[in-house]
Amino acid sequence: MTTPLVKDRVYRSPMAVVGGVLLLAIICWLGVDALIRGHGRTPWLALAAMILIVPLVIAFTLRPAVFAGEDRLRVRNPFRVVTLPWGEVAALRSGYSNEVITKSGAKYQLWSIPVSLRGRKKAARRTAKAEADAQRGRQGAEGRMPGGFGGGFRALRDTDGATGPTRAETDRIMDDLRELLESREAAESAQGEVTVRWAYEVAAPAVAGAVLLAILLAVG
Template sequence: MTTPLVKDRIYRSPQALIGGVLLLVIVLWLGIDALIRGHGRTPWLALAALILIVPLVVAFTLRPAVFAGEDRLRVRNPFRVITLPWGEIASLRSGFSNEVVVKSGAKYQLWAIPVSLRGRKKAARQQAKSEGDARRGRTGSGAGGAGRGLGGFGGFGGFGGFGGQAAAEQADGPTRAETDKVMDDLREMLESRGPAESAQGEVTVRWAYEVAAPAVAGAVLLAILLVVG
């Protein structure tokens, strides 16, 4: 039995999961209340709205996920599942959204790994703070060295330790947003697994009819009820 070279990883958005659960609770609470207490067409309208809205909430919040395996990357978006062998991926691109680009030129958005501009700004502030601490540490080390010449090794040791700690923090690399770190991990997997023979193949796309069909049925039913009056 062979041990996989790369352990499967699953990436999802915690914020989307929490938001999706809250939305489902609100929608189901309002919809079920209308079904039970509504009069005339209200229960039917509530039923049609539930059939339409619930699949859409699930599709855009709970469903998206990225599965990174040894031989392929599987992207589960709201209405499609894209299976991409590592050998067919040309690049993983980050801009206003995170995307995977295949060698044929096709692009697929990674819904489960959204770009967080707020996270990038926070990481930039942390990076600036770390650089400031490192500069102050280096300045302190120089002052400590002068202090030792005037009459104390202890002062030099204290400042030197602070400067060394700041330098060690800087050695860990620049601070980055969480989703950017995820993209870095995927790029490393692409680089290591892309040339592997087992990671070659064709890109496949499957439509999620189990999500789209109920939403379409709910939209059609709601339209009929509104037109009939």
């Protein structure tokens, strides 16, 4: 049995998962209450709304994930699963959203790795602060070394822990995926065709709930 060269990595959005769990808890609480205490058409409307809303909440919060293995990238988005051998990936692009682009020109958004403009600004501020601290440390060292060793050594010590440019979390994830792409795109086992599978297990219940809700509202 061959040991995998790269252990599969799974990327999800923690905030989306937490938000999804809270939304499901609220929906279930309100829905079950309406089913038990409701009168007339209320229980049926509550049931139809739950059948419609619950799959959509799961689809957009708990379901999205990116699975990165040694041979392929599997992108599980709300309504479809895209499997891309590394040999078919042309680029991983970050802009206002993170996307994977195939050699045929197709683009697929990475729902579970959302771009955080706030995170980028925060990382940029940390980088600017680290660079300013390092610059002040160098200037202090140059200014104090001739006249007194103590100040110079203290300045050098203060800048020892300064880190290089920082990156937002999702940008670091994209960097990791790009490194994996570069190391595996030429591998023989990483070749193949891109496949797309629609998530009927999510769409079918949502459509059924929408149809039932529409019928109940139409009947009045």
